[in-house]
């Protein structure tokens with residue numbers, strides 16, 4: 001199991017994050033193994049999104065550190081698009097925005113960029129939706145488009161906040177396969193999830209409880225207590241009860 005310090009893509013130390021005066025992460029220390037998949041689990045409000053945001057550098061900690069092995073910008077796929085629904089933007093354009101980190105916002109996409117955008121659309125099964133407005137899509141279609149945008153960034157570190165929430169089985173499997181592929185190619189993938197089946201497939205697991213790290217390690221070990229309590233397989237375990 002690759003979670004020794006020297007194999008880590010990210011090392012988080014004594015991380016404290018607050019919104020206003022309210023601390024929501026209370027000194028979290030954790031390692032995220034390189035070129036492997038990590039799941040972050042825990043009940044609603046336990047701090048999963050906040051931890052991903054802090055690792056991505058979009059949430060500033062009060063104290064503590066986030067050390068990255070690679071210098072490149074992480075790709076963060078959030079639950080909600082940063083593009084407002086009212087902005088007239090096609091699915092292809094939204095996915096193309098994933099290339100901005102490499103190309104710059106104002107430069108034309110190269111043939112390689114366009115090929116990557118096409119590949120990401122195809123891989124997520126949304127090539128037929130490429131010309132549709134992002135704001136017109138169903139929740140599941142939109143979620144696939146956001147994952148495609150994250151993939152298009154070709155970052156060494158891909159962070160996803162509940163990428164399969166609300167998706168049907170086929171879409172969930174599609175995303176799981178895509179994430180397994182990019183992990184096998186050497187990307188470090190971290191996803192917050194409430195899906196126990198998905199969590200058990202990962203290489204590494206962080207269990208958050210009320211803003212603190214309750215457990216870290218192989219998912220089967222971390223989730224054993226949760227699994228026993230929830231009944232396996234289950235999709236809505238009571239993380240907090242373990």
Ligand SMILES: Nc1ncnc2c1ncn2[C@@H]1O[C@H](COP(=O)(O)OP(=O)(O)OP(=O)(O)O)[C@@H](O)[C@H]1O
Pocket residue numbers: 019024042043044045046047048049050051192
């Ligand atoms: N922008 C914000 N302003 C104020 N408080 C926030 C903000 N975002 C999150 N919080 C609070 O921080 C805590 C952790 O929230 P966070 O979204 O990180 O949890 P989560 O584990 O991702 O939850 P969920 O499973 O519901 O997505 C919660 O108490 C939440 O109310």
